[in-house]
Every structure is written in C-alpha cells, then in structure tokens.
Amino acid sequence: MIESFIRSNFFPIKKNLCLNELLPLLGDMVIKSNISDDFLIQDISSLTSIRNNSILFIEKKVDLLNHNKKKLCLISNIDNTDDFNYIQVKNVSESYNLILNNFYYHEDSSNFPDEYTSINGSHVSKYSQIHKSVNLGKNSVIGRGVSIGKNSIIKNNVVIKNSIIGNNVVVCDNTSIGTTGFGFDLNKRGSTYLNPQIGIVYIDNNVHIGSNCTIDRGKIDTTYIGKNSMIDNMVHIAHNVHIEDNACIAAQTGISGSVFIGKNSTIGGQSGFAGHIKIGDNVIVAAKSGVTKSISDNSIVAGFPATDIKEWKKSIIRQKKNGHK
Numbered sequence: 001m002i003e004s005f006i007r008s009n010f011f012p013i014k015k016n017l018c019l020n021e022l023l024p025l026l027g028d029m030v031i032k033s034n035i036s037d038d039f040l041i042q043d044i045s046s047l048t049s050i051r052n053n054s055i056l057f058i059e060k061k062v063d064l065l066n067h068n069k070k071k072l073c074l075i076s077n078i079d080n081t082d083d084f085n086y087i088q089v090k091n092v093s094e095s096y097n098l099i100l101n102n103f104y105y106h107e108d109s110s111n112f113p114d115e116y117t118s119i120n121g122s123h124v125s126k127y128s129q130i131h132k133s134v135n136l137g138k139n140s141v142i143g144r145g146v147s148i149g150k151n152s153i154i155k156n157n158v159v160i161k162n163s164i165i166g167n168n169v170v171v172c173d174n175t176s177i178g179t180t181g182f183g184f185d186l187n188k189r190g191s192t193y194l195n196p197q198i199g200i201v202y203i204d205n206n207v208h209i210g211s212n213c214t215i216d217r218g219k220i221d222t223t224y225i226g227k228n229s230m231i232d233n234m235v236h237i238a239h240n241v242h243i244e245d246n247a248c249i250a251a252q253t254g255i256s257g258s259v260f261i262g263k264n265s266t267i268g269g270q271s272g273f274a275g276h277i278k279i280g281d282n283v284i285v286a287a288k289s290g291v292t293k294s295i296s297d298n299s300i301v302a303g304f305p306a307t308d309i310k311e312w313k314k315s316i317i318r319q320k321k322n323g324h325k
Contacts (some may be wrong), residue, residue: 005222007043009127010162011104011198012113012306015039019085021071022055025102029095031088032079039071044100044198057096074098092186093195100196107161108180108194114144143178149205162217166205172233173211177201181216182241195219197239204248210251219257232269250287260295286312293297303317 019038023030042053047062050072056064058076064084072084075095080086089095094263105112116123121138124130128146131186135153136142143161148154149189152169163177171177183195199218202211203225209235217223217242225231226245243249249267256275261267265279268287273279280297290304303312 005200005202006162007104007198010104010200012204013103015102016098017103021074022087022099025098026089026095027086029089029091029098030088033087034080034083035073035087035308036083037085041073041103044103044220045072049221055099057092075154091185094188097193098194100198104196104198106196106198108191109194114143115215116141122229137173145200146178155211162199163201163203164208165203166207168206169203170208172209172213175209175213175215177203177209177213177215178217180221183239183257184217184283199223199239201225204245207231213237216241216257226263238275244281279285 003141016038019035039053040164041055042296043051045051045054050056050132051152052288053062055073055075061078063295074080075087075089075092075224076093079088088295101109115126117126118137122136122142122217123142124142125144125145125146129199129284130136130142130148134148135263137154137156137158139156140158146160146163148165149167149169149275151167154160155173158171160178178201181197184193197217197219199221200222201215201217203267204227206227207225207229209231212233213231215237216239223237223239226242226243226247228245229247230245231249232251233297234252234296236254236297238255240258244259244263246264247261251267252270253267255273258276259273261279262281264282264285267285268289270287271285271289271291273291277291278294280295280299282298283295284300285291285306286302286309289302289306292305300309301307302309
C-alpha cells in the first residue's frame with residue numbers, strides 16, 4: 001500500500017498563496033472565475049487524490065460532488081457548473097506551470113534549496129533520513145526529503161531524490177530514482193515550458209533495481225513499485241507508473257507514463273508500453289513486445305502490437321507460408 005507523503009518535505013513552498021491571488025497571477029489567461037470561499041492554498045491535487053485546501057487542474061468534466069467544495073479550487077479550460085470555486089482559463093498547462101513555479105521550489109527551478117554532507121564519498125542531503133543500517137556506496141547523491149529504510153543497499157554513482165525507499169531494497173550502480181518526468185505541452189516545447197513534476201517515487205520493501213535504470217517521480221502523486229519486484233538493468237519507468245507486487249521486468253524495457261501493471265507480472269526484455277493503459281494480474285509479456293492497449297488478467301502476449309501469444313504464433317506461421325522470412 002502506498003503511503004501518503006508531505007509534499008513540502010521534498011518541494012519547499014516558495015510563497016504562500018490565497019485563491020484570490022491567483023487571478024492577478026494568471027492575468028489575461030483567465031476567462032471567468034467564481035471564487036466564493038477564499039482560503040490559503042496548501043497543496044495541489046489530482047483526481048485520484050483530493051487534498052484539503054488545494055487546487056485541481058482539469059481539462060474535462062468530472063463528478064466531484066462528494067468532495068468538500070470549500071477546500072478545493074478547480075482550474076479548467078471548461079466552464080464549471082457544479083458551484084465549486086473555479087477559474088476558467090485559456091490554457092490549463094500554462095496555468096499549471098505559472099502557479100506551481102510561483103508556489104513551489106522544485107528540481108527544475110534554478111534556485112532549488114538543498115544542503116549536503118559527505119558520507120563515505122557520497123553527497124547526502126541534510127534534509128534526508130537514511131537508516132543507520134543502510135549500506136551506501138561511493139559517489140552517490142541523496143536529495144532533499146529522501147527516506148531510505150532498514151538494511152537497504154545503495155551502490156555507487158546512484159542518484160536518489162524525491163523518493164521514499166523501503167526496507168531491504170537494493171539499488172545498483174548508476175541508477176537514477178526520482179528524476180523529472182517527460183511532462184510538457186506539445187505546442188510549446190523546450191526546457192522553459194516543462195510542467196513541474198511535484199510527486200515522488202515510492203519503492204516498497206524487498207525490491208531489487210538493476211544498474212543504469214531511470215525511475216521518474218509522479219507529476220503530482222506517486223510512481224510506485226510494489227514489494228518483491230525485480231527490475232533488471234537499463235529499464236525506464238516513467239512518471240505516474242504503478243507496478244504492483246512481485247513484478248519481474250527484464251532489461252531495456254520502457255514503460256510510458258500512467259501505466260498500471262498488476263501483481264505477478266513478467267515482462268521480457270526490450271518491451272515497450274504505451275501510456276495510460278492497464279495491465280492485469282499474472283500477465284506475461286514476451287520479449288520485444290509493443291504493448292499498445294490494456295491487457296486482461298492471466299494473459300500471455302507477444303509481438304507488435306502485442307496480442308495473445310497463440311494468435312501471434314499463428315500470424316508468424318501464416319507470414320512464412322506467404323514467403324515472408
């Protein structure tokens with residue numbers, strides 16, 4: 001189970017803002033607004049985790065009637081009719097960037113505050129918590145807010161930031177955890193238009209992560225790797241990915257953002273996953289597969305696009321009969 005986290009432990013608040021201050025901040029991006037209950041903004045929310053006194057950025061109509069209207073403000077490019085505090089804007093992505101860059105210090109801002117001390121040749125943030133039983137290698141960097149549990153092993157040249165690491169976790173050489181996800185507006189590209197990524201990575205107990213892996217932090221919530229999972233070398237796990245317990249993921253696999261992978265998954269090397277899909281429990285994905293859509297429980301798939309392995313084999317046989325090598 002994913003633990004909640006205190007965002008400001010990782011991303012300090014730059015400036016306290018009230019709802020009414022958002023209107024002059026957003027300026028001519030505002031189309032209309034209805035701020036009936038001003039409050040001090042304490043956090044940012046996603047649809048999966050509504051936090052108190054927070055802002056929620058949405059680009060489609062959603063049902064929020066069960067949530068406390070007084071503690072939530074919607075920022076959207078559509079008109080709101082549910083009597084929430086809301087601000088309708090021309091561009092949600094630009095509004096998100098402007099507000100978060102004024103509200104939080106984050107890893108992609110030039111003045112992100114952190115202080116380091118040297119431990120065994122590694123740089124460790126004074127704002128991190130590393131259990132005394134952790135075996136920390138050389139030339140690693142442990143950033144602000146990071147927590148590492150009992151008996152974990154962090155090898156050489158590892159970067160861990162914006163992350164909670166459980167007990168008995170092994171992270172091998174040259175791996176980076178908590179890195180910036182690939183979030184931006186396709187219509188405005190470049191480093192100055194990045195969407196601030198203010199989530200974290202949570203790695204549960206007894207996980208092994210190989211060398212040269214990259215695990216991006218969530219955009220707002222958590223990138224999660226479940227208990228007893230085995231991640232091979234050179235695997236990329238993008239932001240907001242959720243991997244349940246007992247996963248086995250072979251080398252050079254790439255998992256796009258917001259993919260959910262169920263329990264007991266086995267994924268062959270050089271497989272690729274499109275974003276925003278759900279993979280069920282007990283699924284086996286053959287090596288070099290291209291997974292472009294959701295997969296139900298207990299499936300075995302192969303090929304591109306990945307299909308039931310029996311159908312894939314039949315397709316290969318038909319191709320050979322028709323002269324394809």
